[in-house]
Amino acid sequence: MKTWNAIKAVSIQEVKYIIRDPVSCLVLFLMPFFLLFGFILSPNLVCSHIAVLNGNHDPRIEELFNRIDAQPNIVIVEHLNSEDQITEAFTRNNIKAVIAACDEGTNIFIDYSDPRVASNVESRIIGVVRSLDKTQDILNIRYVYNPTLQPEAMPVPLLIEIILLIISSIMLSMCVSREKEQGSARLLALTPISSAQLVLGKVLPYAVLSLCHILFIFLLFHYAFGIEIQGSAALFLLLCMLFSLDSMAHGLLFATWAKHQLEVVILCWLVFFIPNVFLCGYVSSIAEMPGALRVLSSIMPGTAFMNAYLGIVCRGTGFAENILWFAIIIAQIILISLLSLSGFTHRYSKSL
Amino acid sequence: MNQGVNIINITKRFGRFYAVNNVSLSVDAGKILGLFGANGAGKTTLIRMIGGLIKPTSGECIIADGAKKGDKLSKIGYMSQSFSLIEELTMEENLSFYGTLYGMKSSAVQAASQKYTDYFGLDKFHKSLVSRLPTGLRQLLAFSVSMMHEPTILLLDEPTSGLDAVNRRKMWDAIYMAALSGTAVIVSTHYLDEAFYCNEIALMEHGVVKVHGNPEELAKNVPNGKLIYYFTQHN
Numbered sequence: 001m002k003t004w005n006a007i008k009a010v011s012i013q014e015v016k017y018i019i020r021d022p023v024s025c026l027v028l029f030l031m032p033f034f035l036l037f038g039f040i041l042s043p044n045l046v047c048s049h050i051a052v053l054n055g056n057h058d059p060r061i062e063e064l065f066n067r068i069d070a071q072p073n074i075v076i077v078e079h080l081n082s083e084d085q086i087t088e089a090f091t092r093n094n095i096k097a098v099i100a101a102c103d104e105g106t107n108i109f110i111d112y113s114d115p116r117v118a119s120n121v122e123s124r125i126i127g128v129v130r131s132l133d134k135t136q137d138i139l140n141i142r143y144v145y146n147p148t149l150q151p152e153a154m155p156v157p158l159l160i161e162i163i164l165l166i167i168s169s170i171m172l173s174m175c176v177s178r179e180k181e182q183g184s185a186r187l188l189a190l191t192p193i194s195s196a197q198l199v200l201g202k203v204l205p206y207a208v209l210s211l212c213h214i215l216f217i218f219l220l221f222h223y224a225f226g227i228e229i230q231g232s233a234a235l236f237l238l239l240c241m242l243f244s245l246d247s248m249a250h251g252l253l254f255a256t257w258a259k260h261q262l263e264v265v266i267l268c269w270l271v272f273f274i275p276n277v278f279l280c281g282y283v284s285s286i287a288e289m290p291g292a293l294r295v296l297s298s299i300m301p302g303t304a305f306m307n308a309y310l311g312i313v314c315r316g317t318g319f320a321e322n323i324l325w326f327a328i329i330i331a332q333i334i335l336i337s338l339l340s341l342s343g344f345t346h347r348y349s350k351s352l
Numbered sequence: 353m354n355q356g357v358n359i360i361n362i363t364k365r366f367g368r369f370y371a372v373n374n375v376s377l378s379v380d381a382g383k384i385l386g387l388f389g390a391n392g393a394g395k396t397t398l399i400r401m402i403g404g405l406i407k408p409t410s411g412e413c414i415i416a417d418g419a420k421k422g423d424k425l426s427k428i429g430y431m432s433q434s435f436s437l438i439e440e441l442t443m444e445e446n447l448s449f450y451g452t453l454y455g456m457k458s459s460a461v462q463a464a465s466q467k468y469t470d471y472f473g474l475d476k477f478h479k480s481l482v483s484r485l486p487t488g489l490r491q492l493l494a495f496s497v498s499m500m501h502e503p504t505i506l507l508l509d510e511p512t513s514g515l516d517a518v519n520r521r522k523m524w525d526a527i528y529m530a531a532l533s534g535t536a537v538i539v540s541t542h543y544l545d546e547a548f549y550c551n552e553i554a555l556m557e558h559g560v561v562k563v564h565g566n567p568e569e570l571a572k573n574v575p576n577g578k579l580i581y582y583f584t585q586h587n
Contacts, residue, residue: 186436
């Protein structure tokens with residue numbers, strides 16, 4: 001009986017600990033919701049937008065388009081009028097392929113910046129064409145944005161995103177919360193330095209480090225695998241720096257609210273890192289995510305970074321075509337920075 | 353002209369709990385006010401409100417004749433109850449870092465740094481990482497950091513806790529030195545024998561100042577001259 005009482009006492013103490021510790025609650029009660037990521041990890045659920053061009057208004061080709069459109073995960077979102085519109089079509093509507101029928105035959109143009117999605121679209125389009133006409137041999141497939149079909153190009157944006165997320169949000173927030181834990185934050189708050197100066201001083205080394213890592217990755221991929229930036233290199237660097245700043249703003253926000261380093265690391269991983277990596281559209285198509293995750297994905301800085309990366313680096317698009325992604329990142333930097341800085345000194349100095 | 357601290361009807365409430373309740377005190381330049389009381393009496397909360405780390409629920413604290421926020425911070429020297437310097441920096445780097453944040457020139461930082469390391473005999477630990485220093489030396493370093501910009505108000509939250517008798521004496525000598533140079537000092541402590549080192553003392557209990565005055569005068573009014581009487585008579 002004594003043994004049982006002791007076990008009971010320890011269990012009750014543990015339950016009280018879980019209930020009274022916000023981080024334990026977050027991990028234990030929110031974890032099951034991460035099962036939702038199972039939806040987006042499914043390899044079959046890829047919805048692709050395509051455009052079509054039927055220059056001769058051939059009824060046989062129209063029938064082919066109807067068959068393709070009836071496929072569960074392929075949607076024809078645009079009917080083009082001339083071949084001149086093909087290049088432009090890829091930069092709009094996140095189009096993965098264009099089927100163009102003209103006098104010389106039927107050409108399929110496939111966006112190969114994401115080889116996984118591209119091969120999926122390609123095999124399904126060819127499957128439909130073959131099922132319609134066994135003798136069909138008019139297909140001429142052209143790959144755009146990654147014509148040499150380099151699989152090495154595929155992980156680059158995600159790797160950059162992960163590195164920037166880890167350095168900018170997790171490492172910075174750990175450093176800030178360590179000062180809270182040690183108590184030095186309290187002393188810093190009593191010096192004449194302003195919140196903005198303090199934050200800027202903390203952010204600067206991480207910003208430089210992030211930039212060095214970006215340059216290193218790109219030089220490595222350029223010289224080792226021959227990947228080049230199709231658009232403006234300056235615009236790409238600006239994108240990386242803005243994404244890094246956005247991550248830092250989030251990291252600071254978590255650090256000012258959390259009490260311990262462990263708490264801030266868990267917050268960063270669960271609330272920021274995992275959703276950004278899983279919902280950015282790299283793991284699976286955003287169009288196929290459940291409604292709530294789709295909404296969440298659309299406001300994630302990781303999604304904006306991924307889309308802008310593919311636009312600038314793979315398709316060579318400029319600032320105007322990527323303005324939405326830049327706007328999302330800049331708006332978040334402003335909003336989250338203001339949230340982090342409001343009462344920063346007060347919360348920062350609330351040491352243990 | 354009073355360049356010290358005027359605390360006027362200051363209160364701090366956390367929910368229904370009054371950490372500090374309607375306290376009024378003042379310290380002139382060059383004087384030492386000692387705050388005494390058991391754990392949870394409200395000494396630390398009061399010191400943090402004076403420094404501006406905690407916002408009072410009501411009342412106010414006028415520092416250095418109403419200095420504005422930026423000025424106010426450069427006039428305050430603060431030493432926390434728990435050690436609060438940066439452990440990953442050496443003793444020398446900590447002194448230099450905080451001196452720079454207080455807007456001191458590097459020559460002034462060096463001079464102040466030398467003054468306190470000489471005074472406390474910390475020379476041989478100058479290049480040591482703070483995380484590797486024993487508690488007593490950390491306390492002496494924290495005091496040096498709080499004094500190096502020559503503040504007009506010095507807030508010391510239990511500066512002698514964890515110190516041996518020799519270092520306690522050294523610390524009090526340094527506090528006298530600060531007061532003699534015109535700094536208004538507010539110091540909290542558990543040790544009642546330290547009351548006689550102060551010009552005035554305030555005995556706190558449950559957030560309220562129970563007794564306030566000159567320690568020698570107060571001691572005359574109690575049996576055996578023991579200040580502990582003021583605490584025991586309430587319990």
